[in-house]
Amino acid sequence: MANMRAIRNRIKSIESTRQITRSMRMVAASKLRRTQERWQQLSDFSRISREVLQKLCAGMDGTGSPLLKPREGNRLCLVLFVGNRGLCGAYNTAIVKAAEERIAAAEGEKVSLVVCGRWGREQIASLGRPVLRVFDTLSDNPTAAEAEEIAAYLKNLYLVGETDRIELLYEHYRSALTQEPDILRLLPMESERGGGKLDVIFEPDPETLLDRLSELVLLNTLHAVLLEAKTSEHTARMTAMSAASDNTDELIAELSLKLNHARQAAITTEITEIVGGSNALNQK
Amino acid sequence: MDKIHLLLATSGGETWEKQVCAVTLPGALGSLGVLAGHAPMLCALNEGELVCHTEAGEITRIRISEGIANVANDEVTLLLSHMSVDNG
Numbered sequence: 001m002a003n004m005r006a007i008r009n010r011i012k013s014i015e016s017t018r019q020i021t022r023s024m025r026m027v028a029a030s031k032l033r034r035t036q037e038r039w040q041q042l043s044d045f046s047r048i049s050r051e052v053l054q055k056l057c058a059g060m061d062g063t064g065s066p067l068l069k070p071r072e073g074n075r076l077c078l079v080l081f082v083g084n085r086g087l088c089g090a091y092n093t094a095i096v097k098a099a100e101e102r103i104a105a106a107e108g109e110k111v112s113l114v115v116c117g118r119w120g121r122e123q124i125a126s127l128g129r130p131v132l133r134v135f136d137t138l139s140d141n142p143t144a145a146e147a148e149e150i151a152a153y154l155k156n157l158y159l160v161g162e163t164d165r166i167e168l169l170y171e172h173y174r175s176a177l178t179q180e181p182d183i184l185r186l187l188p189m190e191s192e193r194g195g196g197k198l199d200v201i202f203e204p205d206p207e208t209l210l211d212r213l214s215e216l217v218l219l220n221t222l223h224a225v226l227l228e229a230k231t232s233e234h235t236a237r238m239t240a241m242s243a244a245s246d247n248t249d250e251l252i253a254e255l256s257l258k259l260n261h262a263r264q265a266a267i268t269t270e271i272t273e274i275v276g277g278s279n280a281l282n283q284k
Numbered sequence: 285m286d287k288i289h290l291l292l293a294t295s296g297g298e299t300w301e302k303q304v305c306a307v308t309l310p311g312a313l314g315s316l317g318v319l320a321g322h323a324p325m326l327c328a329l330n331e332g333e334l335v336c337h338t339e340a341g342e343i344t345r346i347r348i349s350e351g352i353a354n355v356a357n358d359e360v361t362l363l364l365s366h367m368s369v370d371n372g
Contacts, residue, residue, distance in 0.1 A: 038297055041297030041298075041299070042295075042296075042297040044293050044297075044299055045293040045294065045295055045297065045299075045363065048291075048293060048354070048361055048363060049363055051354075052326065052352065052354050052361075052363065055326065055354075056326065143296075144294070144295065144296030144297075144365075144366075147295075147296070148365075198324070199324065200324045200325060200326055200356075201323055201324065201325040201326070201327075202325075202326050202327075203311060203312065203313060203316075203325060203326070203327040203328065204312055204313055204328060206326075208312065208328050209326050209327075209328050209352055212328050212329075212350060212351065212352050213352055213363065215365075216295050216351060216352075216363050216364070216365060217295075219295040219296075219365060220295035220296075223295060223296060223297070
């Protein structure tokens with residue numbers, strides 16, 4: 001009887017867990033839809049700015065924006081995009097693992113870190129590299145203002161000469177089933193130089209235009225990466241919570257079977273006792 | 285009257301587009317009017333107000349941030365960080 005009560009309590013507690021994991025899955029699904037929509041909205045700007053950048057670079061005959069000019073130094077700033085919390089499978093740990101690999105590959109380079117997200121201060125500290133700044137107030141659906149704050153900080157870091165290269169390490173969203181860590185060089189920006197000079201009027205001059213455009217591209221790239229990382233995080237959380245809900249279903253089915261066995265055993269024992277008692281009475 | 289396709293896009297993903305007859309831009313070297321058939325041009329924009337006129341005589345004013353305008357083939361594309369549309 002005590003055993004049956006323990007099983008019932010366990011089932012009850014697992015049912016509560018299932019309720020939580022199901023709710024979390026639904027919340028993640030709703031956040032995913034919103035984030036993914038906003039991420040896709042950025043694609044127009046990215047496409048047009050790439051075309052214009054190409055046009056501008058064709059019109060340039062030497063120096064460009066300081067954000068495009070490559071540098072000789074060996075200081076690398078790695079920007080890690082982690083989640084604000086756990087319960088999203090291997091999402092966060094995959095970023096830390098990829099950071100470890102990147103740091104190991106950057107022999108002879110002074111690597112510093114900037115973190116976007118609240119998760120895992122200890123895990124990130126264990127990478128043994130100085131953390132220049134943590135952006136720990138980012139929302140689950142990052143806005144343009146949040147992207148602007150990070151972009152301004154990183155641009156300043158680069159322009160004052162604190163670092164010679166900035167790379168973004170984030171979870172790339174391949175599909176709803178696959179997300180994997182990826183590295184994107186933010187600064188200096190990559191541009192396709194050369195090509196024939198186009199018959200275009202530049203007002204006031206290509207340098208000023210390139211300065212303006214590179215700042216906008218920086219902002220757009222950072223916002224897109226923030227949204228892509230969040231899309232991956234919400235997908236990972238949805239998958240993890242879906243798997244957790246499935247596991248609770250299995251566990252409940254298993255425990256229900258155990259409960260039925262125990263109940264059946266109790267009934268059988270009771271019947272045996274009654275039959276045994278009645279036989280004993282008949283023999284008297 | 286020939287028309288131009290005006291498209292505004294912000295780095296945050298906002299877009300706004302319309303077929304217009306003429307558009308006045310706050311260029312870095314001063315106010316700049318663009319009509320259909322304008323030569324290809326890349327132009328730096330200051331923060332200010334963009335005014336566009338449609339064939340029906342409708343006027344739309346849009347507050348824009350600094351950015352750049354790409355004029356080519358009767359298409360005017362503005363790349364900006366912010367904008368706010370005011371119909372009136």
